[in-house]
Amino acid sequence: MKYEALTDRDYQRLAETLARFRDQDCMNLEQLDGFFTALLCGPLQIRPTECLPIILGEAFDDEDAFPGAQGLERFANLLMRHWLDIAHTLQSEQPFHPWLDADEHGVxxxxxxxxxxxxxxxxxxxxxxxxxxxxxxxxLMAPIMALAFEGADDEEMQPYLSEISPEERAAWLGAITPTVAAIHQYFARLRSELETDSED
Incomplete structure (x- = not known):
C-alpha cells in the first residue's frame, strides 16, 4: 500500500468511528496508537487487518457495525494508513510522538x-x-509499565500500582519517545533476520 499520511480530518473520522463502538470494548485512538506502536517495534510484524477482532471488540461480529462492505473498507484503510504513519516515523528514525487524548480538564x-x-x-x-x-x-519498559498498570488491582505488578504524581506522569510521558526508539532498535536485527527467512 502506498504511504499516504492521514490528514487531521482523517484522524477525526478514525477517532469518531472507534468511539462509536466503545460500549462494545473497542479501542479508542490513543489505545490503538499504543497497540500499533508495539506491533511495529516488536520482533514480529503483525498486520493491522489481522488484529481487527482485538481492535473492534464485540463490534467485529456485529453485522450492523458498518454501513456495508464499503464502510468497513474505508475504516480498514484509515487503520492501515495510521499504521503506515507510525511505521514511516520509526523506519526513518524521526522522533516518535504518541497520540494522547486529553481529559475534560486538558490533562x-x-x-x-x-x-x-x-x-x-x-x-x-x-x-x-x-x-x-x-x-x-x-x-527500558518502566515508563510504559508505570502508565499501563497505574491503579491496577494486581499485586504482581508492584511497584506500578500506586497513583502517579503530576511530576512523575510528565516524566513518564516524556520518556515514551526515547523508549519507543530504543525498543524498535533492540528488535531491529531480529526483525531483519525474520524478514530474510520469509523471503528464502
Missing part, C-alpha cells in the same frame, strides 16, 4: 496508550521476553 494521562502497547506485547509475548528478561534492559 494528558497516557494510560490508554500504554495499555494498548502492553496489549500488543501480549500477541508475541514469548518473543518480547527477549527484551523483558534482559537484565541490561530492565529499566
Amino acid at each position: 494528558f494521562h497516557g494510560n490508554d496508550w500504554a495499555r494498548g502497547f502492553v496489549e500488543g506485547i501480549q500477541l508475541a509475548y514469548d518473543d518480547w521476553a527477549l527484551l523483558l528478561d534482559d537484565p541490561s534492559q530492565s529499566d
